[in-house]
Amino acid sequence: MNLPHPILEARGLTKRYGDGCPTCFDHTGAAHGRNRCPDCGTVWACRDVDLTIHPQEVLGVVGESGSGKSTVLKMLHYDLEADGGDMRVRAEGVEDSNLFDLTSFRKRQLRNAVMGIVYQHPHLGLRMNVSSGGNIAERLLMAGWRNVGDMRNRASELLERTEVPVERMDEAPRNFSGGMQQRVQIAKALSNRPALLLLDEVTTGLDVSVQARVLDLIRRLQEELHVATLVVSHDLGVIRMLTTRCMVMKNGQVVESGLTDQILEDPQHAYTQLLVSSALV
Amino acid sequence: MKLAEWTERQTGETRRAVYSFAFIDEGAKREIRRKTLKAVAIPGYQVPFGSREMPVARGWGTGGIQLTLSLIGPDDILKIIDQGSDDSVNAVNIRKFVRSVTDVETTTETAAATLIQTRHRIPEEPMRDGQILVFQVPIPEPLRDVEPSEAETRRMHAEADYSRMWLHLYEDIVKYKEITIGSRYPLMVNDRHLMDPSPIPRWDCPKLHQSETLYLFGAGREKRIYAIPPWTEVEPLGFEDHPFRVENFEGKTCRFCGADNAFLDEMKDEETGETVYSCSDTAYCLKVLNEKGADS
Numbered sequence: 001m002n003l004p005h006p007i008l009e010a011r012g013l014t015k016r017y018g019d020g021c022p023t024c025f026d027h028t029g030a031a032h033g034r035n036r037c038p039d040c041g042t043v044w045a046c047r048d049v050d051l052t053i054h055p056q057e058v059l060g061v062v063g064e065s066g067s068g069k070s071t072v073l074k075m076l077h078y079d080l081e082a083d084g085g086d087m088r089v090r091a092e093g094v095e096d097s098n099l100f101d102l103t104s105f106r107k108r109q110l111r112n113a114v115m116g117i118v119y120q121h122p123h124l125g126l127r128m129n130v131s132s133g134g135n136i137a138e139r140l141l142m143a144g145w146r147n148v149g150d151m152r153n154r155a156s157e158l159l160e161r162t163e164v165p166v167e168r169m170d171e172a173p174r175n176f177s178g179g180m181q182q183r184v185q186i187a188k189a190l191s192n193r194p195a196l197l198l199l200d201e202v203t204t205g206l207d208v209s210v211q212a213r214v215l216d217l218i219r220r221l222q223e224e225l226h227v228a229t230l231v232v233s234h235d236l237g238v239i240r241m242l243t244t245r246c247m248v249m250k251n252g253q254v255v256e257s258g259l260t261d262q263i264l265e266d267p268q269h270a271y272t273q274l275l276v277s278s279a280l281v
Numbered sequence: 282m283k284l285a286e287w288t289e290r291q292t293g294e295t296r297r298a299v300y301s302f303a304f305i306d307e308g309a310k311r312e313i314r315r316k317t318l319k320a321v322a323i324p325g326y327q328v329p330f331g332s333r334e335m336p337v338a339r340g341w342g343t344g345g346i347q348l349t350l351s352l353i354g355p356d357d358i359l360k361i362i363d364q365g366s367d368d369s370v371n372a373v374n375i376r377k378f379v380r381s382v383t384d385v386e387t388t389t390e391t392a393a394a395t396l397i398q399t400r401h402r403i404p405e406e407p408m409r410d411g412q413i414l415v416f417q418v419p420i421p422e423p424l425r426d427v428e429p430s431e432a433e434t435r436r437m438h439a440e441a442d443y444s445r446m447w448l449h450l451y452e453d454i455v456k457y458k459e460i461t462i463g464s465r466y467p468l469m470v471n472d473r474h475l476m477d478p479s480p481i482p483r484w485d486c487p488k489l490h491q492s493e494t495l496y497l498f499g500a501g502r503e504k505r506i507y508a509i510p511p512w513t514e515v516e517p518l519g520f521e522d523h524p525f526r527v528e529n530f531e532g533k534t535c536r537f538c539g540a541d542n543a544f545l546d547e548m549k550d551e552e553t554g555e556t557v558y559s560c561s562d563t564a565y566c567l568k569v570l571n572e573k574g575a576d577s
């Protein structure tokens with residue numbers, strides 16, 4: 001396959017809680033079934049993870065709770081500081097260097113300019129007491145918009161796209177249902193036309209029927225907007241529905257990666273086989 | 282002890298013997314002057330300083346008083362304004378105090394003063410080169426109402442990230458169809474720092490832009506000094522379709538001097554119960570009256 005240059009390339013992503021010791025790697029990782037070193041107590045939330053996303057591609061990360069999926073995503077969004085690794089983004093105005101080495105000012109600029117994120121918990125991504133339109137406007141204001149009418153037009157357009165009743169744009173998301181809060185978060189994430197969209201367990205915690213609607217929405221947006229996207233979920237159903245390629249994580253490490261269909265049909269790693277078989281039950 | 286009592290108790294003799302000129306010691310004055318120079322060099326940036334104990338409760342203008350005392354020389358002519366008035370108890374007490382420790386001449390005429398200390402107003406009469414206006418500032422941080430954390434507001438200033446304030450204005454417009462901030466209107470200084478102009482009305486904000494005069498701001502409780510040097514760009518925040526606006530006094534005039542181009546205070550006429558208006562700047566009102574008297 002002749003792929004274009006990746007839009008995101010991350011190598012050796014590592015995050016630990018603790019100082020580490022010389023024997024850490026003899027005891028932790030997928031092969032040992034734990035991420036916490038029994039000798040020094042250090043938790044290796046994620047270790048040496050590589051990932052690549054191409055333009056228009058949707059990459060999934062799947063694994064049980066605590067395997068390090070959110071840690072990977074949060075490092076890419078600068079919510080967590082990486083302890084090791086290298087990140088490159090190929091987009092307009094982005095420097096060709098390790099983006100973990102930038103100043104905090106530049107990191108914030110870059111994040112506002114090229115990324116959009118949707119968290120599992122809406123209160124992480126939204127100001128609950130600010131109107132939904134205002135939540136979207138905040139990102140536009142960061143990008144220098146100074147016309148209220150223009151911002152309201154853009155917010156209406158996005159809320160319409162994400163199936164939030166436009167007449168509720170001046171209401172705070174605090175009053176909204178969980179599903180609608182997620183749709184406002186998605187609208188906000190898309191407001192700056194991000195080069196990279198990060199989705200962390202966006203449907204976890206929603207009622208099953210609501211989940212289906214939000215997933216349909218995300219799929220439709222993918223077809224319309226073709227934004228390169230990272231989907232993190234413990235739910236194989238979500239991964240199957242949204243992604244073409246995925247990585248399986250366990251105890252902070254990647255144990256298997258490839259085309260989603262192949263992995264689900266014919267899992268190679270014993271852990272993936274377990275995940276797939278238990279998901280089918 | 283109240284400022285007035287303190288001033289009464291100091292006779293000429295003890296004052297001279299115990300206190301240096303302008304009350305605070307030379308070391309402290311030098312520090313305040315150094316910090317003031319830094320503030321002038323970075324318009325709108327809040328410079329921390331070692332605020333001293335003054336015979337005035339904090340929050341009653343100690344920041345302004347310290348600036349005044351560190352700047353004043355024997356030849357200065359001082360004016361003190363409290364919400365537009367030279368005659369309020371506060372203005373009288375501060376004027377008496379500074380006089381008692383400096384013996385400088387005082388005035389109520391804006392044009393005659395070389396140094397003016399003010400609370401909540403800028404004189405209507407345009408100020409000139411060679412004059413200094415010192416503001417008493419209760420809350421120096423313009424972002425405090427939108428962000429309680431000091432670490433976070435510092436970051437916002439460092440990165441010139443003022444989106445939270447802009448969002449506040451946006452929400453105001455959504456809720457009330459207009460920006461409702463009446464005083465302490467956020468200003469962008471030199472296209473770089475967001476600044477709180479102290480609780481002056483919006484009416485006074487345009488006077489800060491490209492002015493001949495040096496404006497100094499002192500917050501005693503919060504230990505901050507900042508400045509707008511002459512000829513600095515000062516722009517009130519506003520949207521293209523909801524621009525900054527000053528108070529509208531159209532059709533209203535001062536009941537005393539008839540001025541229709543001054544910031545007016547509103548009150549009820551005791552006899553008729555009617556709403557009437559008068560100049561908030563009493564010295565200006567007098568001046569207009571006197572000029573009218575001279576004309577007729």
Ligand SMILES: Nc1ncnc2c1ncn2[C@@H]1O[C@H](COP(=O)(O)OP(=O)(O)O)[C@@H](O)[C@H]1O
Pocket residue numbers: 017035043044045046063064065066067068069070071072
């Ligand atoms: N502050 C912390 N201190 C210690 N361990 C942490 C901390 N934060 C997260 N972890 C651990 O890091 C691991 C990875 O967490 P996370 O990335 O949230 O997993 P996932 O998203 O796959 O459920 C977990 O074992 C978690 O307990």
Ligand SMILES: [Mg+2]
Pocket residue numbers: 069070071201
């Ligand atoms: Mg998670």
Ligand SMILES: [Zn+2]
Pocket residue numbers: 020021022023024025037038039040041042
């Ligand atoms: Zn260890």
